[in-house]
Amino acid sequence: DAGITQSPRHKVTETGTPVTLRCHQTENHRYMYWYRQDPGHGLRLIHYSYGVKDTDKGEVSDGYSVSRSKTEDFLLTLESATSSQTSVYFCAISEWTGKNSYEQYFGPGTRLTVT
């Protein structure tokens, strides 16, 4: 398995509180992604990073911010959590391999509940 960990794995928080999720990789991959997965929906990209301090928005970035100060860590912050942000959050990494262009490796996920 690719060396990707996410923390915490489960979290329950109250509406209006800030939350930070952490993704840590040991593969030295350039690209890192944050997705959310909800029933009936495909994975939806929140933000991604193409290098240290280089990030960009995805399809559903409103209410989320990210930071990448080191190659191995990618943080997702919910500045003020809302119930609509209750979801399972996945971190993924990828690297250009030529053969399997941008094949993504996923972390185990974080289940976030906002009450």
Place this chain on the structure above:
Amino acid sequence: SQKIEQNSEALNIQEGKTATLTCNYTNYSPAYLQWYRQDPGRGPVFLLLIRENEKEKRKERLKVTFDTTLKQSLFHITASQPADSATYLCAPMDSNYQLIWGAGTKLIIKP
């Protein structure tokens, strides 16, 4: 907007038969298309990638086809086994090299 459609109903297949899953996409022309497997409570796992100039790609019991005219990819598992039961996700790549994900099809292989 770009849209990916996979059969939302679970697909029930008898062990030993071939399972065929469908992925349709609209409003764009991906150069690559990937298939992933996802088990309950876990992250997706990459299975196969097919390029737009490839009609078919095989890996062991898996086969993927890519019809750019029909805007469709088919994913086949031959000699299916109960261990193949999972949700399978289709993910074409857009022009920014981002994956656009289908909601997945749940495959159930019955012994």
